[in-house]
Amino acid sequence: MDIQKIINEEHQGKDPVCAYVYDLQQLKSHAESLKSSLPDFCELYYAVKANPDPHVLSALTPIVDGFDTASEEEMNKAGGERPLLFGAPAKKDREIASAVEKGIRYINVESLHDLYQINEAAGKSGKVMPVLLRVNLRKDVPESHHMMSGTPTQFGIDEYQMPDILKAAAGLDHVDVKGFHFHAMSNNLDAEKHVAFTGLCIQKAKDWAGAFHLDLETVDVGGGIGINYWDPGTPFDWTTFVEGLQQLEKEAGDMTVILELGRYVTAGCGYYVTEVLDVKENHEQAFALVRGGSHHLRLPAAWKMSHPFQVIPVDRWEKNWPRPGVVNQDVTITGELCTPNDVLVRGEKVDKLRAGDLVVFEYAGAYAWTISHHDFLSHPKPQMIYLNE
Ligand SMILES: Cc1ncc(COP(=O)(O)O)c(C=O)c1O
Structure with missing residues (x-):
């Protein structure tokens, strides 16, 4: 998936990039292949709690045998078709x-x-x-x-x-x-x-x-x-x-x-894309600070792990001062919250990461947006982008 192209097409350009991108075709193909590979005595239900996004549920409705729900609202969201x-x-x-x-x-x-x-x-x-x-x-x-x-x-x-x-x-x-x-x-x-x-x-x-x-x-x-x-x-x-x-x-x-x-069905179709706002060193450790963080993607903070990610280099740099960045170095990627727990990646090696580059967190389609504490610090919510609906 060409995230850079998608962001160029979808992003309004004035604020730093911060978006969830859901590839609904990827979701449908994956769910269809799970369903068709199961023996006849097995049924595939989707656990709505993993991601109750209505676009995700609509994509899955024709494919799965039913929905597992955990609240009245989840029952309503899952609808009456299955x-x-x-x-x-x-x-x-x-x-x-x-x-x-x-x-x-x-x-x-x-x-x-x-x-x-x-x-x-x-x-x-x-x-x-x-x-x-x-x-x-x-x-x-x-x-x-x-x-x-x-x-x-x-x-x-x-x-x-x-x-x-x-x-x-x-x-x-x-x-x-x-x-x-x-x-x-x-x-x-x-x-x-x-x-x-x-x-x-x-x-x-x-x-x-x-x-x-x-x-x-x-x-x-x-x-x-x-x-x-x-x-x-x-x-x-x-x-x-x-x-x-x-x-x-x-x-x-x-x-x-x-x-x-839940997780195994939707994790792979979701990408959380954020722009690096600053890169600095503290106590001999490199930190990249992104627009967004654990209030949008809480999973790595909750599990104290590094979330899998890719760097998308962005060559544009319009400031008239040196661009902060690291080359071939371990970096901790953190968010915009005022807490040391706002960590998405813990000391992982990058070839190059600079302010203005994009970081794409993969496997962000399950237990991601909806398990996060969105309103802490009142930052704007990420853009939601749905591909191949
Ligand atoms: C009762 C129940 N069923 C299914 C699931 C989905 O589990 P998973 O996303 O690990 O597949 C959960 C998740 O907590 C659950 O509590």
């Missing part, structure tokens, strides 16, 4: 009622209290709500960046409590347990471990279904497939993952396995 799942750890009555009214495919149950709330809401509407029980496994969850299961967290139902929950559900008239939900981790980069985890989820679900005479319809293994921000040339091995899934087809029998992927 089946919805609703799962959130701290649900409000109003959101549950809305999910029931919309007739979504499943609500995830996160606790006994949650089960009773869903039963009550469905009862008020005279409906029976299909639900998945979200399990917090005790062990064998692959190590990854964020662990939501396999370790004590606020998410899901401890697998030791599953028999009690299943007994309680059997006594309720307005919930129907259709399966289990296992979202457990974030940014797993090991395809073989993801296959093993999927196999474990299928096995656990079958064991509970057998013991409690459930008509097991669905196992949702969640998302969690990662982006290798540290070494983008060595990505998650999707082909190995899909081959592993094919081996699980017999195990799965009649059930559907849902993958609700």
Whole structure:
């Protein structure tokens, strides 16, 4: 993608460049190839929380099997064209009622209290709500960046409590347990471990279904497939993952396995482009300060990592004083906020980086703009540019 050309065409020119660029064709091609490579017993849902931008959701709607949502507003954004799942750890009555009214495919149950709330809401509407029980496994969850299961967290139902929950559900008239939900981790980069985890989820679900005479319809293994921000040339091995899934087809029998992927679907289509405003040295370290920062792209600050980037040299320099810059040197790229935490890149080598050059942060299409604290310091928001709509 020729970012320089795009910026020249789209940027008004008076303020320093600061933009999110989304390549929607790249998104569609990537999502289509994920979807078409999955075996028939698997469905591809998109986890809206990774990027709820309406342009992104419209691009994905014809491709994915459905959307995973975590709030009433996400359900509204995902629209009514595709089946919805609703799962959130701290649900409000109003959101549950809305999910029931919309007739979504499943609500995830996160606790006994949650089960009773869903039963009550469905009862008020005279409906029976299909639900998945979200399990917090005790062990064998692959190590990854964020662990939501396999370790004590606020998410899901401890697998030791599953028999009690299943007994309680059997006594309720307005919930129907259709399966289990296992979202457990974030940014797993090991395809073989993801296959093993999927196999474990299928096995656990079958064991509970057998013991409690459930008509097991669905196992949702969640998302969690990662982006290798540290070494983008060595990505998650999707082909190995899909081959592993094919081996699980017999195990799965009649059930559907849902993958609700967020990061892996949208990260690659987003680019955050910023202009370098100043370059300087402090305590023998070089710093490049850009227009923008962690209030637009919080991920590298949150994960204390260097976000993958490229420098786009811009030859124009209209000031009548020397242009600050570094050559063949490690540089820390920071933003415009008054906090030392506003760091996008930590001491990475650049051939050349000068005030006025552009820095393009790649893999900025997921957990980027919407997880950032936009209003801190009240700087103008980045321009949003959508390509190939
Ligand atoms: C329940 C649930 N499903 C799916 C996802 C998407 O995960 P990822 O973006 O890692 O694929 C998340 C992310 O936190 C989640 O909480």
